[in-house]
Amino acid sequence: MTAPSQHASSIHCESLTVRYPGDFLALTDVSLEIPSGEILSLVGPSGCGKTTLLRLIAGLESPTAGSVVAQPAIRGELGEIAFVFQQPTLLSWRSALQNVALPLELLAKQPMARPLGRRERLQAAERALVSVGLKDAMHKYPRQLSGGMKMRVSIARALVTNPRVLLLDEPFAALDEMLRDQLGEMLLELWREQRFTAVMVTHNISESVLLSHRIAILDGGQLKETFENPLSWPRGEMMRATTEFGEFYRHVSSTLRKV
């Protein structure tokens, strides 16, 4: 178990059901407790409801039944929740710096007593870009960046508001194995600094074992199993070679094959 974070929010999902038109049940009675400062991975076959659950937590969709409650409450208008999509979703007409500063421009309310000025927004964006190792690419446009760099910008943009909750929808799925590992480590490093609560959808079991405190398996819109990750902290790439990693990996993998 992770120690509760001062800054993060815990998330309480209570009997979530989502029924789409045509009587398709995307989620059925899913209840899940995510303590503050925890990294939870959602795994399961395609179409099992992982992304739907993530979108419900983000407030992008409303459940047919059930509720999502965060403690302390998450206010999107203050940038307390952030979303990293599978694609970097960068605005092509903005530089990396301007893309990262975007959330601070969009917030309906400012977390400070006074609204952040343009200079302050860009300074905050610069710090976020430095934290993901992109100091030298600040003024480049998305077309001038590689896939991995774009995803780093996307993560910096998500973290620029210092969110309580970070939601990630297969953030590294479009990247090659080496980049995927590098960005996973970077995410762990950022989590160590900021201690946000994170929920990550992934198809990659190895990634979920390395990065998360717990792994939840969904299938057919139902929560099948939740595993406490026995691996110790701090974690790093070297951990993949350990017996504990291999055992837990096989355990999750075999459960996933059975569903």
Place this chain on the structure above:
Amino acid sequence: MRLNSVTKEMLLSATLVISVAVVGLLVWEFIVWHFELPKALLPTPRQCLSAAIDQRTALLEGLVSTGLAAVSGLVCAVTLGSILAMIFSQSRKLRLALFPYVILLQTVPVVAIAPLLIIWSGYTFRTVVMVTVIVCLFPIVNGVTTGLLALDRDTSDLFRVYVAGRWKTLRSLQIPSAVGHLILGTKTSAALAVIGAIVAEFFVGNGTSYDGLGTLMTGWQALAKTDALIAALFASAVLGLALFGSVQLLAKTILRRWVNT
């Protein structure tokens, strides 16, 4: 001297266009010579050039008048069309109610609208501009509305996560995303603007001091001055190309950041 990619592409484009023109003129000259066609039916390119030189003052004045009307009409259409598109993008009901009328405006022949506008607005430059606006409006409204509404779901969700209001979404996402569509619509309308202005001048210029290319064409047609008529035709084509080229130049320079999406 190193040339940047924009200049290189423009030079290549100009070379190809001029090459096609030269070949076309040679074929034309040959046809007139081979079939011994009379000047009143089809003069040679050299005779047309000679007529253009003789009528240079009238042609230049016509070019300026028609050019001013076409540019004014195009600018008004871009402004009005963009405002309409923004309204359509914000309200589905307004879009459903009003968009068919924009299509209707496009389907009514301009030759039927021009006389009506003359009754309401007189034999004036303003009438020519109004006809031009009507001709140019649809590609702009259609293109910009499509651009404003064609948003990627994840990007829209990004804005929703931060509870960005309607205005911020329009300003920071929808408008920049639609610039490419606006340019496409404006390119189509740039060619139409010259057609609209000339057709309007066919009506407006009759018996007035208005001196656009359309007026000149009507007069020279009545006098069977085919060579001058063709010279005016080329002048209008040059005007259309210049307008189209200006929009293209704008897209590749000032608006480049938004167009290269």
